[in-house]
Amino acid sequence: MPFPEIDPVFFSLGPLKFRWYGLMYLLGLSGAYFLIRSRARAKNISLSQEQLYDLIVYAALGVFLGGRIGYTLFYNAAYYVEHPLSILAVWEGGMSFHGGLIGTCIALWIFCRRKGFAPYTIADLAAQAVPIGLGFGRIGNFINGELYGRPTDVDWCMVFPRGGDACRHPSQLYEAGLEGVALFLLLWIIGRRDTPPGTVFWTFICGYGIFRSFVELFREPDAHLGLLLGPLTMGQLLSFPMVLLGLLMILIGYRNRALKTR
Numbered sequence: 001m002p003f004p005e006i007d008p009v010f011f012s013l014g015p016l017k018f019r020w021y022g023l024m025y026l027l028g029l030s031g032a033y034f035l036i037r038s039r040a041r042a043k044n045i046s047l048s049q050e051q052l053y054d055l056i057v058y059a060a061l062g063v064f065l066g067g068r069i070g071y072t073l074f075y076n077a078a079y080y081v082e083h084p085l086s087i088l089a090v091w092e093g094g095m096s097f098h099g100g101l102i103g104t105c106i107a108l109w110i111f112c113r114r115k116g117f118a119p120y121t122i123a124d125l126a127a128q129a130v131p132i133g134l135g136f137g138r139i140g141n142f143i144n145g146e147l148y149g150r151p152t153d154v155d156w157c158m159v160f161p162r163g164g165d166a167c168r169h170p171s172q173l174y175e176a177g178l179e180g181v182a183l184f185l186l187l188w189i190i191g192r193r194d195t196p197p198g199t200v201f202w203t204f205i206c207g208y209g210i211f212r213s214f215v216e217l218f219r220e221p222d223a224h225l226g227l228l229l230g231p232l233t234m235g236q237l238l239s240f241p242m243v244l245l246g247l248l249m250i251l252i253g254y255r256n257r258a259l260k261t262r
Helices: 020-042 049-074 077-082 084-088 097-115 119-144 171-191 199-215 234-260
Strands: 009-013 016-019
Touching: 009 020, 016 020, 020 049, 020 119, 049 077, 049 084, 049 097, 049 119, 077 084, 097 119, 119 171, 119 199, 171 199, 199 234
Parallel strands: none
Antiparallel strands: 009 016
16 A cells, blocks of 8 residues: 655644644643543542643643653663763654653652542543543654554555655554554443442553554564564563553452452
8 A cells, every 4th residue: 555645744834833743742632631521520520620731731741751751761771871962852753652651650640649639530530531642643653654564465564755665564553543442442431330449540551551562563673672582572571561560450459349348
């Protein structure tokens, strides 16, 4: 299939250039705002408009700071040790989901401490919204022609401008479908059920780990890292513990609820 070459800049106004990738972040945060507001009302959680605004700001800061720091640590630490000022060069690209997740968890914990919310109350609300940002983000990666898949001969393979002459898996779309649509639907179903506090959050952690580990089988490994510990990618090494931790914490949550009802 031909790669639909889309100009990364969707609108220009003099020297100002508005990019699709930035728009995807904006759509993700906007979608998170409306979903969290809706779910908070459905759950009778007293979250004021101002608190919701603050929650989105905290989450956004956690995503950007954690994502950038995570990338420098997980994916290119040697380079950034030699060029520490390049850590600030966010326009050069380089964001890590796993770092962004850690950053967001820390940011939301601080939010809960300052606003007086139970951490799992906010974590469960926020987790349902994350797949929206993930789905839009992967579409942004596809438009940019980055983070493409491994060479293949499937009928829907594409030749990406940055990927040489090889026809490759459009792995960004796989991720958008699994980490975005499928994970959103899974969390939506679980979020409407009577579950122990934290179940939605830990299901997100486990579900993302499973989907990301699977898609990594089709995604081209980072050129400067390649495969690690045999056939594994850095994405898989960071995602496998998420699956185990998520399952363990879900089991602990149900066990604790069962003990309380005896």
